[in-house]
Amino acid sequence: MKDINSIQQLVDELADAGDRLVIVEFYAQWCNACRALFPKICRLVGERPEVLFLKVNFDDNKDAARTLGVKVLPYFHFYLGAQGRVAAFSCTISKLQLFKDNLEAYSSPFCSIGAPAGLPEFPAVVPHPELRSSAMGSAGPSSDSDFEELHPLADTPTVVG
Numbered sequence: 005m006k007d008i009n010s011i012q013q014l015v016d017e018l019a020d021a022g023d024r025l026v027i028v029e030f031y032a033q034w035c036n037a038c039r040a041l042f043p044k045i046c047r048l049v050g051e052r053p054e055v056l057f058l059k060v061n062f063d064d065n066k067d068a069a070r071t072l073g074v075k076v077l078p079y080f081h082f083y084l085g086a087q088g089r090v091a092a093f094s095c096t097i098s099k100l101q102l103f104k105d106n107l108e109a110y111s112s113p114f115c116s117i118g119a120p121a122g123l124p125e126f127p128a129v130v131p132h133p134e135l136r137s138s139a140m141g142s143a144g145p146s147s148d149s150d151f152e153e154l155h156p157l158a159d160t161p162t163v164v165g
Contacts, residue, residue, distance in 0.1 A: 005046070008060045011068045011129050017058055018123065019131030023085035025055045025111045030069050030079040032062045037096045038078040044100060052111050071125050084110050088124065 008014045008028070018026055027049065031038040049057045062069050062077055072081065073092060080103065082091040090110055095103045123129065 005049075005057045005059065008058050009064065011065075011123070014058065014060070014068075015123055015129045015131050017056070018083055021056050021083070021085075025052075025107075026058060026083040027055060027107075028058045028060060028081040028083070030060050030062050030072075030074045030077060030081075032077050035062075035077045040097055041078055041095065041100070044097065045103065048104065048107060052107070055107070055111055072123070073125075080106075082106055082110050 006017065008017065014028070029038075029045065031042070045057075049055055060069065062074065069079075076094045078096070079094050080092070081089055084090045091106045093102060093106070
């Protein structure tokens with residue numbers, strides 16, 4: 005379980021997760037429903053070590069949360085490899101079955117071909133920008149073929165040959 009403090013960190017975590025299920029919870033310290041639901045979610049996610057669970061504090065990331073469609077708390081996004089976001093919903097203790105159903109549906113083994121979708125809401129934020137700039141130099145890519153030689157998950161050069 006990791007706390008996310010920026011959009012860049014969220015994009016990096018999604019890129020590093022590969023084909024794993026990533027659950028992002030949007031919460032606030034003042035939210036009673038968030039506090040009541042959190043131990044139950046931790047128990048469910050704890051039974052599946054292959055699932056990456058990320059927490060985003062709404063108060064510290066209001067603009068990003070709003071851009072991602074978060075209007076009520078607690079709110080969850082489920083991401084799955086190259087499919088990107090596969091579910092987004094609000095959940096309370098009375099709707100815990102909705103969380104369980106999504107966890108069951110998306111935590112089964114999955115393999116994809118292609119780059120992770122990341123966050124289409126923030127197209128300017130790319131995974132690991134420091135790796136991209138060092139791999140391509142300060143001028144950036146000269147053509148689309150430069151992107152084809154990058155590893156789809158880490159944005160680092162791969163050996164082609």
